[in-house]
Amino acid sequence: MQTRDLTNINSLVPTNTLADLPIIDVAFAKNTLTSSASTRTFNISCKDDEILIEVILLNTAATYTFLPVGSLAVSDGTPSANNIVSLAGASGDKYIICIKRINGTNYVVSRNFQH
Numbered sequence: 001m002q003t004r005d006l007t008n009i010n011s012l013v014p015t016n017t018l019a020d021l022p023i024i025d026v027a028f029a030k031n032t033l034t035s036s037a038s039t040r041t042f043n044i045s046c047k048d049d050e051i052l053i054e055v056i057l058l059n060t061a062a063t064y065t066f067l068p069v070g071s072l073a074v075s076d077g078t079p080s081a082n083n084i085v086s087l088a089g090a091s092g093d094k095y096i097i098c099i100k101r102i103n104g105t106n107y108v109v110s111r112n113f114q115h
Contacts, residue, residue: 018053026051026099034058036091041065044099044106051099055087062087064110066099071106085110 016028020035029048036058044051044066064085066073073079075086085108087095093114100107 026053032056035062037062039063039065041067043067044071049101051101053097053099055095055097057087057089057093057095058091060089060091064097066106066108068106071099071108073108073110075110076112083108087112089114 014028015030015032018024018026018031018033020033020037020040022037022039023041023043024033025043025045027045029046029051031051031053032055033053034056038059038061040062042053042064064087066083066085069083071083073081073083073085080086085097087093087110089095089112093112095110095112097108097110100109
């Protein structure tokens with residue numbers, strides 16, 4: 001049986017640059033966002049089971065709301081209110097937000113990778 005090297009499979013998925021708007025439509029699996037806003041709302045329209053957003057936050061804190069309602073969220077290991085991700089750190093910090101869909105429920109996890 002032949003095996004395949006899947007080490008760089010993620011590099012095959014194009015990265016989408018999200019526009020920094022008050023309401024952001026997440027229609028692709030791999031995304032980047034640079035934002036100085038303290039609040040943003042993300043509408044998850046992508047149908048993939050896994051979605052990634054790399055955020056460069058040009059602010060010390062931000063609160064992100066994820067739609068549809070019922071998305072369960074964790075920020076740096078701390079559970080938050082449904083649909084809410086809180087980011088806190090230094091301006092210029094990089095955060096990775098991963099959205100995993102299981103049985104129709106979105107699980108949103110964020111992590112600051114600059115600490």
